[in-house]
Amino acid sequence: MEIMSMFWVLASFVILLFIIGIYYLLVTRNLLRILIGMEILTKGVTLLLVAAGYLTGRTNIIQPIIITMIVVEVVIIAVAAGVVIAAYRSNGTVNIRSLRNLKG
Amino acid sequence: MITLFIAVPLVVVLILNLLPRKLANALSFWCGMALTVISGVYVLTTSQSSWLFGFDPVKRILNWEIVPSDLSAVMFVSIALVVFSAFWVGQYLFSDKNRQFIFNNLLLLCMVGMNGVVFSRDLFTLYVFLEIVAASSFILIALEKTKAGIEGAFKYVLLSAIATVLILSSIALLFMTCGSLDYHTVRACLTSGQLDAGASRFALFAVCLFVAGLFIKGGIVPFHGWLPDAYSSAPTAASVLLGGIVTKAAGVFTLVQLAQNVFGFDKPSPVLLGFGMLSIAVGAFAALGQKDFKRMLAYSSISQIGYIIIGLGSANVFGVVGAIFHIFNHSVFKTLLFVNAAAVEKQSGTVDMDRLGGLSNKMPVTGFTSVLAFLSTAGVPPLSGFWSKLLIILGVWQSGSPTVAIIAILLSLMTLAYFLSMQRRVFFGKLAAGLEEIREADFRALVPAVVLAVITLVIGLIFPWLLGTFLVPLESLL
Numbered sequence: 001m002e003i004m005s006m007f008w009v010l011a012s013f014v015i016l017l018f019i020i021g022i023y024y025l026l027v028t029r030n031l032l033r034i035l036i037g038m039e040i041l042t043k044g045v046t047l048l049l050v051a052a053g054y055l056t057g058r059t060n061i062i063q064p065i066i067i068t069m070i071v072v073e074v075v076i077i078a079v080a081a082g083v084v085i086a087a088y089r090s091n092g093t094v095n096i097r098s099l100r101n102l103k104g
Numbered sequence: 105m106i107t108l109f110i111a112v113p114l115v116v117v118l119i120l121n122l123l124p125r126k127l128a129n130a131l132s133f134w135c136g137m138a139l140t141v142i143s144g145v146y147v148l149t150t151s152q153s154s155w156l157f158g159f160d161p162v163k164r165i166l167n168w169e170i171v172p173s174d175l176s177a178v179m180f181v182s183i184a185l186v187v188f189s190a191f192w193v194g195q196y197l198f199s200d201k202n203r204q205f206i207f208n209n210l211l212l213l214c215m216v217g218m219n220g221v222v223f224s225r226d227l228f229t230l231y232v233f234l235e236i237v238a239a240s241s242f243i244l245i246a247l248e249k250t251k252a253g254i255e256g257a258f259k260y261v262l263l264s265a266i267a268t269v270l271i272l273s274s275i276a277l278l279f280m281t282c283g284s285l286d287y288h289t290v291r292a293c294l295t296s297g298q299l300d301a302g303a304s305r306f307a308l309f310a311v312c313l314f315v316a317g318l319f320i321k322g323g324i325v326p327f328h329g330w331l332p333d334a335y336s337s338a339p340t341a342a343s344v345l346l347g348g349i350v351t352k353a354a355g356v357f358t359l360v361q362l363a364q365n366v367f368g369f370d371k372p373s374p375v376l377l378g379f380g381m382l383s384i385a386v387g388a389f390a391a392l393g394q395k396d397f398k399r400m401l402a403y404s405s406i407s408q409i410g411y412i413i414i415g416l417g418s419a420n421v422f423g424v425v426g427a428i429f430h431i432f433n434h435s436v437f438k439t440l441l442f443v444n445a446a447a448v449e450k451q452s453g454t455v456d457m458d459r460l461g462g463l464s465n466k467m468p469v470t471g472f473t474s475v476l477a478f479l480s481t482a483g484v485p486p487l488s489g490f491w492s493k494l495l496i497i498l499g500v501w502q503s504g505s506p507t508v509a510i511i512a513i514l515l516s517l518m519t520l521a522y523f524l525s526m527q528r529r530v531f532f533g534k535l536a537a538g539l540e541e542i543r544e545a546d547f548r549a550l551v552p553a554v555v556l557a558v559i560t561l562v563i564g565l566i567f568p569w570l571l572g573t574f575l576v577p578l579e580s581l582l
Binding site: 031034038041042044045048049051052053055056058061062065068069072075076079080082083084086087089090091099100101102 | 228231232235238239242243246249250251252254255256257258259261262265266268269272273275276277279280283284285332333336337
């Protein structure tokens with residue numbers, strides 16, 4: 001019982017983080033803020049993994065997974081930030097409307 | 105032994121970056137050549153059920169136990185072939201030595217990632233390698249820092265991040281249900297029927313999330329938004345890699361492997377058939393209206409990937425074998441078409457089909473190989489693309505959805521239509537104004553083109569013999 005109630009606390013935070021992240025991705029027009037939205041979603045997933053480990057009682061498996069995931073995530077976000085910097089240098093703005101030239 | 109496919113390219117990248125730059129610039133291309141050739145030859149000669157000659161996989165598929173190494177052999181060969189071509193095209197397109205070096209490094213890293221995706225036997229390992237492929241593809245797309253390239257890369261970054269979130273959530277939910285992540289345990293847990301109703305609905309939700317994530321990575325319609333932008337805006341040498349293998353290794357092959365080995369799809373799946381049909385139709389109609397050579401090839405990729413998905417959705421022997429065979433064929437002929445696009449772009453300076461025309465006389469090899477590639481894509485008999493499409497359509501027909509099979513055949517005619525329009529506008533007809541001085545591309549673009557054209561022709565011609573060797577086990581079972 002103790003485990004389940006703790007699990008629901010974690011799960012509601014996960015859902016909250018997902019809603020915040022998706023809302024943020026939908027409303028923002030700033031490329032950097034899109035990266036922040038992506039990070040918030042990823043934090044939600046990390047918490048979900050923690051919850052999974054807690055619920056199954058296999059924290060020893062889930063801990064290395066979470067650490068690896070954080071490392072991989074940093075690599076991805078660094079590359080993504082590089083793309084945003086390149087976009088800023090070529091367009092002079094971080095508004096997402098500057099990236100609307102490819103169509104069809 | 106098989107871990108060497110990941111370890112060796114990684115070590116080579118490290119060593120290349122430690123060497124003095126001049127030496128490394130000269131070495132990187134030849135290291136790549138050696139690696140791809142050795143890995144291709146190694147897979148073809150040593151695996152017991154080599155794809156081309158033994159055709160054992162079919163027997164395994166009949167018993168519904170694809171041993172991963174058989175599927176993997178096909179993918180290792182396709183990866184080696186496409187990366188081989190991309191090395192040549194990179195050498196041909198980039199005049200700057202440093203850019204060439206960066207490109208070669210990224211190719212090797214991408215190869216590490218793709219080999220890892222094929223090799224992994226654990227959902228989380230799969231995720232790590234998928235991210236390696238994605239990260240190196242982002243850089244490859246934005247390599248030349250053009251406005252379009254950056255836009256294409258950012259769209260890919262965004263959609264790939266969403267795919268990652270879906271895949272990781274699914275991994276967490278599957279861990280919650282099964283308590284483990286390796287393929288065997290998850291498969292046993294999902295297919296044993298020991299889960300109660302609530303848990304099995306939970307697991308189904310997790311599988312749906314995973315499949316949606318892979319659909320984004322593979323560029324299946326309605327999740328295809330990033331794909332044409334990324335392919336057409338990337339430097340053409342990177343498009344060769346992306347169009348040839350990346351979406352297939354990261355999205356489609358992973359889907360095939362997971363569907364067969366982990367999720368245990370053993371009934372015809374209307375969802376996969378529906379998404380496949382949608383991809384075939386949308387890709388074909390969108391390709392018809394394109395002016396940009398590379399963009400048209402991108403939409404054609406979406407359409408061809410639809411065939412692979414319906415083959416998988418039919419969930420019977422013909423369909424699944426056809427799907428795997430089509431993955432191989434598609435990576436051969438789509439790479440060939442992108443190599444031709446690279447040659448046209450470099451020699452004429454444009455990929456706008458309205459400004460090209462009549463190149464066939466001036467560039468005979470490029471023109472001829474592109475005709476072979478498009479006939480193979482359209483599924484015209486003696487070429488390899490015909491056989492895989494035939495198997496897929498037979499499979500779909502047998503799975504009890506003849507309407508889907510008939511629509512797939514009709515849409516195959518659309519493939520012929522848009523490629524004929526491409527051929528007429530680029531290679532046939534009158535020579536366009538301003539292109540009188542154009543010459544054939546040099547050997548660096550012709551080597552991969554000729555190799556790939558010979559492969560598609562030879563596999564098409566010897567397929568009746570392959571059919572004879574592998575229809576025997578089929579007949580004994582039916």
